[in-house]
Amino acid sequence: MKITVVGTGYVGLVTGTCFAETGNDVTCVDIDVNKVNKLSNGQITIYEPGLEKLFERNLKEGRLHFTTSLAEGVAHGDVIFLALPTPPGEDGSADLSYILRVADDMGKIITDYKVIIDKSTVPVGTAELVHAAIAKNCSHPFDVVSNPEFLREGVAVDDFMKPDRVVIGTRSERARKVMGDLFAPFVRQGNPILFMDEKSAELTKYAANSFLATKISFMNEIAILCEKLGADVDMVRRGVGSDDRIGKRFLFPGIGYGGSCFPKDVQALVKSSEDADYDFKILNAVMDVNERQKLFLMPKISAWFNNDLKGKHFALWGLAFKPNTDDIREAPALYMIDALVAAGATVSVFDPEASSNVERLIGNKVTYATNQYDCLVNADALIIATEWSVFRTPDFDKIGSTLKNKVIFDGRNLFDVFRMEELGYHYESVGRAATNN
Numbered sequence: 001m002k003i004t005v006v007g008t009g010y011v012g013l014v015t016g017t018c019f020a021e022t023g024n025d026v027t028c029v030d031i032d033v034n035k036v037n038k039l040s041n042g043q044i045t046i047y048e049p050g051l052e053k054l055f056e057r058n059l060k061e062g063r064l065h066f067t068t069s070l071a072e073g074v075a076h077g078d079v080i081f082l083a084l085p086t087p088p089g090e091d092g093s094a095d096l097s098y099i100l101r102v103a104d105d106m107g108k109i110i111t112d113y114k115v116i117i118d119k120s121t122v123p124v125g126t127a128e129l130v131h132a133a134i135a136k137n138c139s140h141p142f143d144v145v146s147n148p149e150f151l152r153e154g155v156a157v158d159d160f161m162k163p164d165r166v167v168i169g170t171r172s173e174r175a176r177k178v179m180g181d182l183f184a185p186f187v188r189q190g191n192p193i194l195f196m197d198e199k200s201a202e203l204t205k206y207a208a209n210s211f212l213a214t215k216i217s218f219m220n221e222i223a224i225l226c227e228k229l230g231a232d233v234d235m236v237r238r239g240v241g242s243d244d245r246i247g248k249r250f251l252f253p254g255i256g257y258g259g260s261c262f263p264k265d266v267q268a269l270v271k272s273s274e275d276a277d278y279d280f281k282i283l284n285a286v287m288d289v290n291e292r293q294k295l296f297l298m299p300k301i302s303a304w305f306n307n308d309l310k311g312k313h314f315a316l317w318g319l320a321f322k323p324n325t326d327d328i329r330e331a332p333a334l335y336m337i338d339a340l341v342a343a344g345a346t347v348s349v350f351d352p353e354a355s356s357n358v359e360r361l362i363g364n365k366v367t368y369a370t371n372q373y374d375c376l377v378n379a380d381a382l383i384i385a386t387e388w389s390v391f392r393t394p395d396f397d398k399i400g401s402t403l404k405n406k407v408i409f410d411g412r413n414l415f416d417v418f419r420m421e422e423l424g425y426h427y428e429s430v431g432r433a434a435t436n437n
């Protein structure tokens, strides 16, 4: 099939590459000239495990093209995916201007039947708005379909190739047939393609992300209670997650959820609810808990240093909002850095992939180490913000001999508390007792 993807960021590049990998002829359109030049020249623009190999192969075999020309993209694709940003507007609602501007432009250049697919996360009613924006300038037939994307960064290729489900919102029989054929190769494992109306598909995406964010905030509150009551959140998590009705996943407490999706999508659903004259109480609490959770470690750090962090130096491991990505959007580590610096401390950071993105954003507010142990030199304590695998079984002797003090504050519960006790560390984590050292 001839496919066009408009917007070549995390979702667009994965979508385009994976469709090319399954034999389709794909053109990706992006407004960013620099990005398109790099991609056309074989240089991948994001870190996403497994993507580079597929990208290189499909580029070489001529199934993947990049252009800045929307007209070229529209002429190419029988189906056109919109994988454009929907950032939060000032009032928290999703900003649809990127999507509606492209829809408006597309209306002027469509000359034969097209299926236009919203892959961006968009509020209920957006398919109708996109339809109206195209129809304003276009008398040719077309359908607008909602096809929300559920991939996770870090495992995006796998999630795209083997989705738990594909949600397709359309009431057009013609579009339904096209979409069914397009996604058939991806659901061979027996996972369903769920056809529904456009509005239900749009709401499914927000409901899924908000439910997952709720699970996390709930466990973060349980973790606080564990500390207050002397329970261990790891034990509680296992006990709770063993119930099939609850499930084991997304119950890990930590220093809050971040990323480009949960924070903005929960906020956007709250705003949609308000617009519909409904006070979504649970989600307001989910957001409040997450705000507080991002700085969960700060009172512990302050207390350990007698409430005076002036002149203290910290090593911070992990900048990306989660492991296996270079994405730092809404990364809890950035909030930690702000709080530490505001308290008069200095910070040295290390991340396997995300340091250059952080450097572009905050420059010399922190110093950047090139490996995880150099980061520890002269530091009064180590703070862990992201659970990269490389941090899971570190050389504790080396850590102990490099840090000024054997002190670790762990926002992702990477280490066993008893082991840290034995190793002589002062170790504090989330929802578990501190060591006695």
Ligand SMILES: NC(=O)c1ccc[n+]([C@@H]2O[C@H](COP(=O)([O-])OP(=O)(O)OC[C@H]3O[C@@H](n4cnc5c(N)ncnc54)[C@H](O)[C@@H]3O)[C@@H](O)[C@H]2O)c1
Pocket: 006, 007, 008, 009, 010, 011, 012, 029, 030, 031, 032, 035, 083, 084, 085, 086, 098, 101, 102, 119, 120, 121, 122, 149, 150, 151, 152, 153, 260, 261
């Ligand atoms: N990142 C994720 O894991 C993820 C997963 C599921 C859904 N989503 C949703 O998908 C959408 C895209 O997210 P993303 O993370 O890929 O965003 P992104 O910011 O990484 O990429 C968006 C791309 O669109 C390009 N763009 C902007 N205006 C354009 C225009 N007029 N024409 C062509 N290109 C244009 C930008 O240059 C950028 O490359 C959002 O709605 C997001 O909520 C994201």
Ligand SMILES: O=c1ccn([C@@H]2O[C@H](COP(=O)(O)OP(=O)(O)O[C@H]3O[C@H](CO)[C@@H](O)[C@H](O)[C@H]3O)[C@@H](O)[C@H]2O)c(=O)[nH]1
Pocket: 121, 149, 150, 151, 152, 153, 154, 209, 212, 216, 249, 250, 251, 252, 253, 254, 255, 256, 257, 258, 259, 260, 261, 262, 265, 321, 322
């Ligand atoms: O038990 C958990 C699981 C996750 N997180 C945090 O939650 C955030 C989001 O994690 P994850 O969902 O793995 O990453 P994303 O790539 O943001 O993916 C989410 O957002 C995407 C964009 O909408 C959706 O497509 C995915 O289905 C949805 O999982 C991260 O900060 C994690 O550290 C926790 O704190 N505890």
